[in-house]
Amino acid sequence: MVHTTKTLGMAAALLGLMAALAGCNHTTETGPSTGSAMPSVAPAGKSLRIAVIPKGTTHEYWKSIHAGAIKAQQELAAKGTAVEILWKGPAREDDRNAQIDVVQTFLSQKVDGIVLAPLDSQALVSPVADAAKQKVPVVIIDSALNSTDYTSFVATDNKKGGLLAGQQLAKVLGGKGKVIMIRYQQGSASTEQREAGFLDAMKAVPGITLVSADQFAGPTVDTAYKSSQNVLSRFGSQTNGIFMPNESSTRGMLLALKDAGLLGKVKFVGFDSSTDLVTALKANQLQGLVVQNPFKMGYLSLLTAVSAVKGEKFEKSIDTGVTLVTPENMNTPEIQTLLNPPIDQYLK
Amino acid sequence: MSTTASPSVPTEPPKRLPPMSASRLLSLFGPFIGLLLVTLLFSIRPDVREHFLTPDNFRIVVTQTVITAIGALGMTLIIISGGIDLSVGSVLALTSVTAAIFLRGHQSPWVALLAAITLGGVVGIVNGSLITALRVTPFIVTLGTLGIARGAAKWLAQDQAVNAPPTWLNNLVATYPEPSWLIVAPGVWLTLILAVVTAVVLRATTLGRRIVAIGSNETASRLSGLRVDFLKIGIYALAGLYFGLAGGLQFGRLGMGDPTGNMGAELDVIAAVVIGGGSLSGGEGSVLGSLLGALIMALLRNGSQQIGWSDYVQDIIIGVVIIVAVALDRLRHRKPAG
Numbered sequence: 001m002v003h004t005t006k007t008l009g010m011a012a013a014l015l016g017l018m019a020a021l022a023g024c025n026h027t028t029e030t031g032p033s034t035g036s037a038m039p040s041v042a043p044a045g046k047s048l049r050i051a052v053i054p055k056g057t058t059h060e061y062w063k064s065i066h067a068g069a070i071k072a073q074q075e076l077a078a079k080g081t082a083v084e085i086l087w088k089g090p091a092r093e094d095d096r097n098a099q100i101d102v103v104q105t106f107l108s109q110k111v112d113g114i115v116l117a118p119l120d121s122q123a124l125v126s127p128v129a130d131a132a133k134q135k136v137p138v139v140i141i142d143s144a145l146n147s148t149d150y151t152s153f154v155a156t157d158n159k160k161g162g163l164l165a166g167q168q169l170a171k172v173l174g175g176k177g178k179v180i181m182i183r184y185q186q187g188s189a190s191t192e193q194r195e196a197g198f199l200d201a202m203k204a205v206p207g208i209t210l211v212s213a214d215q216f217a218g219p220t221v222d223t224a225y226k227s228s229q230n231v232l233s234r235f236g237s238q239t240n241g242i243f244m245p246n247e248s249s250t251r252g253m254l255l256a257l258k259d260a261g262l263l264g265k266v267k268f269v270g271f272d273s274s275t276d277l278v279t280a281l282k283a284n285q286l287q288g289l290v291v292q293n294p295f296k297m298g299y300l301s302l303l304t305a306v307s308a309v310k311g312e313k314f315e316k317s318i319d320t321g322v323t324l325v326t327p328e329n330m331n332t333p334e335i336q337t338l339l340n341p342p343i344d345q346y347l348k
Numbered sequence: 349m350s351t352t353a354s355p356s357v358p359t360e361p362p363k364r365l366p367p368m369s370a371s372r373l374l375s376l377f378g379p380f381i382g383l384l385l386v387t388l389l390f391s392i393r394p395d396v397r398e399h400f401l402t403p404d405n406f407r408i409v410v411t412q413t414v415i416t417a418i419g420a421l422g423m424t425l426i427i428i429s430g431g432i433d434l435s436v437g438s439v440l441a442l443t444s445v446t447a448a449i450f451l452r453g454h455q456s457p458w459v460a461l462l463a464a465i466t467l468g469g470v471v472g473i474v475n476g477s478l479i480t481a482l483r484v485t486p487f488i489v490t491l492g493t494l495g496i497a498r499g500a501a502k503w504l505a506q507d508q509a510v511n512a513p514p515t516w517l518n519n520l521v522a523t524y525p526e527p528s529w530l531i532v533a534p535g536v537w538l539t540l541i542l543a544v545v546t547a548v549v550l551r552a553t554t555l556g557r558r559i560v561a562i563g564s565n566e567t568a569s570r571l572s573g574l575r576v577d578f579l580k581i582g583i584y585a586l587a588g589l590y591f592g593l594a595g596g597l598q599f600g601r602l603g604m605g606d607p608t609g610n611m612g613a614e615l616d617v618i619a620a621v622v623i624g625g626g627s628l629s630g631g632e633g634s635v636l637g638s639l640l641g642a643l644i645m646a647l648l649r650n651g652s653q654q655i656g657w658s659d660y661v662q663d664i665i666i667g668v669v670i671i672v673a674v675a676l677d678r679l680r681h682r683k684p685a686g
Contacts, residue, residue, distance in 0.1 A: 057507040058608050091502055092608040186659070216659050221509070221602055222609045229408045229523070230653035234399040255602065259408075259523035275511070 047082035048113065050305050051106040052298075055119040055142065056093035059247050060274040061294050062117075065141070067346040068298025069115070074346075076306060083306060086111060093248075094185055094219040096123040103127040107134060113305040117142035121189035125149075137308035141301045142294075143190035151308045154301040154318045155190070156292040161271065161322040162194035162245070166201020168288040168324055169241045169269045176207030177240030177267075182217045182227060182253070184245045191245040194271060194290075198243050211235045217249035224252025232260050239266055247272035250289075254280055273325070273339050281327055289325045295341035296320045379624050379640035382673060386644055390651035400654055407532055411523050413646040414535040415440065415594045415601070415610075419617040420624070420638040421539075421546050422590030426486075427621050428550070429583050430563035430630025433475060434490040436591055437613035438497035441606065443468050443595025445505045448605030451512035461517060461596045468592020469585050471497055476584030480577035494614070501607040510605040517600035535597050539639070542590070547635040559583060563630030616645060619666075623673040644669065 052069050054062040066087055073083050086106065090098035099119055104127055106114060114131060116138055118124035125147045131138045132149040140150045143158075169179065181198060184191035195213075202208050215231055217224035224244075232239070242257075244250040250270030254277075257263045269288040270277060280286045297320045307314040325335055391397040399405060419436050426433050443464035450460035471493065478489045519526055521535040530537065550556035561569045562576055562583075570576045599605050622628065623644060624637025645666060652662040 056608070058505075058509045058606065060508075063508075091507060092611060212656065214656065214658065215653050220606055220609050221604070222598070222606065225602065226412055226649070227653060229412065230650045233402075233405045233408050233650070234396070234654035237399075260404075261524070 047084045048306060048309055049084045049086060049109075049111045050113045050115060050302060050309070051086040051088070051103075051111045052115040052302070053099065053102055053106070053117065054087075054089040055099070055117045057089050057091055059093075059272075061247055061272055061292075062089070063343050063347060064294035064341045065117075065298035065301075067341060067343040068295040068300075069302040070298075070346040071295075072299045072302035072306075076303070081306060081310075083302070085302070089117075090119070092219055093119055093188075096120050096187075099124065100127050104130070107131055107136060111136065113309045114138045115301045115305050116140055118145045118189075119143070120187040121146050122187065137305060139301045139305045139308070141297055143188060144193075145189070152301075152304045152314055152316055152318070154297055154304060154320060156297070156322050157319050158190045158193035158322075159197035159200075161290045161292065162197025162199075163201045164197075164322060164324045165194070165243055165269045165271060165288065165290045166198040168290075168326065169198075169243055169267060170201065170205045170208060172267045172269075172287045173208065173241045175205055178209050178211045178235075178238050179241040179243070180211055180231060180235055180239050181213045181243045181245075182215050182224075182231060182249060183213070184249055185216055185218055191271075194245045198245070208241075211239065217244065217252060219248070221248045221252045221255070224249040225255045226252075228253040228256035229259065232256050232262070236260050236262060236266075241267040242269070244268075244270050247274055247277065250277055250286075254285065257285070278330070278339055281325065281330060284327050287326065291323050291325050291335075291338050293320045293323075293338060295343075378673075378676060379634075379637045379644070382623065382644050382669070383640055383647070386647050386651065386669075390647075390655060393655065396651075396655050400651060405650070405654075407523050409646050409650050410536050410643070411521055411533050412650070413642050414521055414533065414539050415598050416613070416616050416620055416646065417539050417639050417642040418542060418590050418594040418597070419613065420620040420642045421542055421635065422587030422594075423617045423621050424546070424624075424626060424633045424635055424638045425550075425559060425583055426587050427618075427626045427628065428563045428631065428633040429559045429580065430566060431479070431486040431580070431583070432490065432618070432628065433584065433587060433591075434487065434614050435471065435475065435493040435497050436617050437610045437615075438494045438501065439468055439471050439588070439591045440595045440598050440610040440613055441608070442471070442497045442501040442504070443592045444599035444602075444609065445501045445510055445605035445607050447517070447596045447599040448510035448512045449504060451515060451517075452510060457515040457517045460512075460515075460599075461593075464596035464599070465589055465592040468588040468590070468595060470588070472585040472588020472591070473581060475588070476581030479584070480580050498607075498611075505605060505607040507607065509607070512599075512604065514603060517596070518603050519600075521597050521601040535600075542593075543635050543639055550635065560631060563632075565631075616642075619670050620645060623670060625677055627677075641673075 054065060056062060069085055073085055076083050088102055090102065096119060100123065107130060114136060118140060121144055124145055128138050128145060128147055129149045137151040139152045139154060141154045179202060181195060183195055202210060212231055212235055215227060217227050242253060244253045257266060263285045267287050270286055271290045273289055273291045277289055281289055300318055300320065304314045323338055329335055390400045423433060446467050447460040447464040450463050475490055475493055479486050521533050525533045558574055558579055561574065562579060566576060598610060620641035621633060621638045623641030624634055626633035626638065648666055649662060
């Protein structure tokens with residue numbers, strides 16, 4: 001008996017809660033619509049709603065993209081075009097379903113344009129095709145998509161980035177030695193191109209042999225750390241050089257090298273930058289970092305998306321550039337702005 | 349409350365150690381045999397063995413096992429009591445982010461670690477309370493808290509990895525410990541001490557017998573006067589403390605709190621318990637088995653990568669091992685009955 005009343009009480013409480021929530025919905029619904037009927041597409045004068053969808057949100061890299069987009073937003077506002085940035089991505093960079101959901105949700109919210117960094121070159125093809133059907137322009141950034149439905153492609157030449165990394169590693173190795181590369185993860189076009197570029201550079205140097213290039217680091221620092229430990233345990237003692245293709249994998253390898261007492265002894269070139277990686281570069285634990293320009297990527301992608309929405313002219317493909325940062329050149333002013341993009345100025 | 353159940357109700361399962369029959373020997377040594385087989389598998393090729401069967405590689409594998417193993421100890425308690433906790437991976441992320449935030453706020457490492465452990469316990473209390481108050485199965489409740497704890501971790505971390513200054517916490521799970529006479533990381537010793545304590549609690553205390561009793565026959569336990577709801581909350585809370593500790597160590601391992609880390613860790617933890625002889629229908633489970641289960645899985649990943657097998661081969665092998673381990677376990681159980 002006691003049991004039944006308890007359950008009933010709980011059910012009543014739940015019902016009450018639901019009623020309260022429904023009530024809330026009701027008031028917010030009637031609130032804004034009392035003025036005028038909301039058209040589905042914002043007319044001129046209203047702010048344009050552009051969704052910016054990164055691959056993930058935890059890496060510092062995406063913060064720079066966000067900051068760059070905000071810079072573009074401020075400049076556009078000064079010229080009289082109000083733009084609202086809707087920033088949302090999956091938290092983890094291998095969650096394809098979550099990213100597809102994000103794109104579809106934005107489409108059902110009738111955004112005016114989308115800037116998307118697809119975390120899989122194939123999985124995101126169909127949501128982008130949906131956008132094309134609904135005449136919503138999509139600017140692809142950072143990583144390629146196996147599709148022709150998008151409006152513009154604003155990205156780093158990743159293959160060139162991998163090539164630069166390979167050439168730097170060959171240079172610090174004096175053209176000979178045994179080399180490890182651990183891949184990032186399956187399906188990520190940008191890192192696959194870096195890996196391909198790196199392997200091309202290695203093939204061009206006859207004195208270099210690859211001892212391992214078919215293992216994967218996985219999506220987080222933790223997975224990269226474990227993978228690096230396992231590979232180093234087998235090959236560490238005979239390895240002279242290492243390449244890792246992105247920020248989290250480079251960071252995981254640094255932890256594993258520290259464990260194995262190989263920091264600074266093995267030549268190491270990584271990709272992307274973060275506070276930790278720059279510190280490691282300074283300490284000569286890294287002999288090179290290939291750095292993209294995410295700030296510029298965010299900036300140009302928003303400008304391109306807005307131009308496309310407004311029917312103005314825009315570039316179909318933009319290369320935002322890659323730069324090799326070494327312990328020697330890292331203190332030059334232009335490299336410093338690359339390494340320390342003005343994030344705080346735009347992101348609060 | 350008296351601990352001895354009334355004789356008419358079979359509350360207490362045959363808890364006295366039965367004589368060392370062949371099947372009992374098998375169940376005791378089963379996980380050891382598994383460990384041995386995995387080790388042999390990767391020792392066949394001499395060029396792999398040379399790096400695989402080394403003290404250094406042993407150190408790496410046991411250090412990689414620590415977090416899963418401590419999680420598996422907590423999970424063993426829950427699974428023996430007939431429950432399950434799917435929120436482990438999220439709790440690891442939540443508590444590691446918490447530790448990082450405390451350290452970033454210039455709190456002492458002790459405070460950060462205690463905060464992580466306490467929060468783990470709090471999530472456990474929430475899990476246990478929801479399960480007993482709402483009368484919803486643990487699977488569903490913890491599926492819910494899996495999402496809630498993950499969300500809380502991302503919210504606390506503002507969707508960013510939380511960096512914190514280096515402290516002695518980082519040394520807890522370093523592959524090469526300081527001082528070096530410890531041989532393996534302090535976290536490994538901590539895991540072993542916790543395992544001994546857990547095993548003693550399970551085998552030699554009233555609390556342990558009650559946990560087994562609830563898992564074997566909950567209704568009977570209730571009828572014989574055990575405060576089952578209260579005990580359940582206690583079990584989830586206790587296990588939560590383990591998960592919080594594992595989260596603190598996860599922070600130490602990376603030197604940062606990653607709100608997206610450890611996704612799916614609950615499956616590794618559950619697999620470790622199951623490989624070690626735990627039964628998802630409750631009443632059975634072994635501390636030593638769970639530890640070995642966790643070790644077997646880390647060893648499989650490590651060996652596969654050294655041998656150069658692809659990602660997919662590793663996934664398939666681990667899947668096969670789980671099924672084979674459980675199938676063997678069922679077989680052992682059928683024999684004495686038939």
